[in-house]
Amino acid sequence: MRHTPHNDTTTPTTRHHDQSSKPKRTTLSYGPICAQQTRRIANAHAARWNFLLTSSDGTLVEASTKSYTPTAAIEHITRLRHTTCVFPHCQMPSERCDLDHGLAFHKGGPTSVANLAPLCRRHHNAKTHGHWDLHRNEDTIHWTSNRTGHHYDTTETRYQPTPTTG
């Protein structure tokens, strides 16, 4: 059985260009590996990259992959960020929606949490056929009708804290 290299490598950006062979990088699956091993894995023919951007305290900020199809983790996070279709006023649950690349993959749109959003089939087709354009600005999605010029904004799901009872 052939093993595909796992590239869940976390590398501090300040050491990104470090050429030493000291063990400084880690993978979730194998533990610390040296720079030479990291380069060998990165350049392997079947290597697949998944990017995880974290804040300084380790909180996940963004996740992406080089492939068209999102990883299970990216899909899960995207559906948590948007619990319904992101078209204005549509309430189709995200589990029943397609995941749409806001900026098309073939135009350089990444397969990332920031660029993916659930669209029900009807609204996905409306976007695909050019009836609507969307533009994302952080957590807001700006929709523009190409027929009427009307604008609408939608945002990601806001989770309300559960009130505590004493």
Ligand SMILES: [Zn+2]
């Ligand atoms: Zn919809």
